[in-house]
Amino acid sequence: MGGVKINRNxxxxxxxxxxxxxxxxxxxxxxxxxxxxxxxxxxxxxxxIFGRQARVKFAEFVKAE
Known part of the structure; x- marks a missing residue:
């Protein structure tokens, strides 16, 4: 259990x-x-829930690049 640390995004x-x-x-x-x-x-x-949130945040990241 455990793993990589993430933030709320x-x-x-x-x-x-x-x-x-x-x-x-x-x-x-x-x-x-x-x-x-x-x-x-x-x-x-x-x-x-967090899978969807990651998708949304990644889409924002790609659009910003």
Whole structure:
């Protein structure tokens, strides 16, 4: 459990807590939302909601480039 850290825009953060431009992640590959450990499989709603949010934010990123 755990994984890469993300912010509320689903952007992946480096070890210093800075955004890695253009890199987005959702679901159980991410850490920080529920802490380092949570019950596996309880992320179905999270995957759907945050997957959509990542798509929206990535589309905004691409349009800005």
């Amino acid at each position: 689903m952007e992946v953060l480096n070890k210093a807590g800075k955004v890695i431009s253009g890199l987005y992640a959702t679901g159980e590959v991410t850490g920080g939302l529920h802490g380092e450990n949570h019950i596996g499989g309880n992320s179905v709603a999270e995957i759907i």
